[in-house]
Amino acid sequence: MAEQTAPPQSAGPDAPVTDPGKPDGAVVRDALGVGIAVGLSGFAFGVTSAGSGLxxxxxxxxxxxxxxxxxxxxxxxxxxxxxxxYTAAAGAFFLGIRNAFYGLRLSQLLALPRPLRPLAAQWVIDETTAVTLPQPTRRAARIGFTVTGLTLYVLWNLTTLAGALGAEALGDTGTWGLDAAGPAVFLALLAPMLRSSTERVTAGLAVLLLLGLLPVLPAGAPVLVSALAAPLVLFLKGRGTGPGETPTEAPTAPREAR
Structure with missing residues (x-):
């Protein structure tokens, strides 16, 4: 009944679908849950970084x-x-460049005023994207993005400081396995977003490349090589598409937004 009395007001395919059924409190609650859960893993980064000599x-x-x-x-x-x-920095850069692609999508959903965009860009990460994209309205998307970004940014930095200060008390940080906390959280958030078979194949191939090359290449280099999984899968998929066929696994913007 809500859809009949309150039809979508936006005309473009990139605009969020109007659904007044989700209250602001529910969006804030979801955003706080993600921000707090992930923000606490900043402690693991602080310990690992200090134990690595930084x-x-x-x-x-x-x-x-x-x-x-x-x-x-x-x-x-x-x-x-x-x-x-330099290799370590390059690997980190290519991992972080995914945020630029997130930004292309979020800029359409949020439609923030131009002066706020450089500030909001600092918060364009996996977690804010995961919370923002499913929101049914632009208002809900802005609330989810802001609450997640603010909570995570403040808590991540506070726990990073605490972890770096406490690294000496923990001793050998390698024995605690805290360096796996960050990647584990990242994978837990990424897994539900792999909806199509193409995305799953790409992720699986990247993992195989990474694990296979770890004993062979210098530290940092396997991450760079694993990034080749995406263009390789797209190339093979393109060759497998006949002249009269169209790919069936390319989701439209409204489906992703749901």
Whole structure:
């Protein structure tokens, strides 16, 4: 009945579908749940970074200015393994570049005023994207993005500081396995977003490349090579599409938004 009395007001395919049924409180509750759960893993990054030889200032600067957990863990992990700093930085960069593609989609959903966009760009990460995309309205999307980003940014930086300060008390950080906390959280959030078979095949191939090349290539390099999984799968899929066929697994924007 709600759809009959309150039809969608937006005309473009990239505009959120109007659904007044979800209250603001529910959006805030979901956003806080993600922000708090993931923000606590900043402690693991602080411990791992300090145990890898980075100073307190360097560790906190990474969380303040880089603020993308998987890239941060990749960088300090490669450095701890004795990898070249340039290779480690390149691996972290290519992991973080996915946020630019998130930004293309979120900019359409949020439609923020131009002066706010550079500030909002700092919060375009996996978690804010995961909370924002399913929201039924632009208002809900903005609330989800803001609450998730603010909660996660503040808590991640506070726990990074606490972890770096407590690293000395923990001793050998490698024995605690805390370096796996960040990637584990990232994978837990990523897995539900792999909806099509193409996405699953790409992710599986990337994992196989990464694990197979770890003993062979220097630290940081396997991450770079695993990124080749995406263009390889797309190339093979394109060759398998006949001249009269169209790919059936390309979701439209409204389906992704649901």
């Amino acid at each position: 100073t307190l200032l360097q560790t906190c600067a990474l969380s303040l200015f880089v603020f993308t957990g998987a890239s941060q863990f990749a960088l300090v992990g490669a450095l701890a393994a004795g990898g070249n700093p």
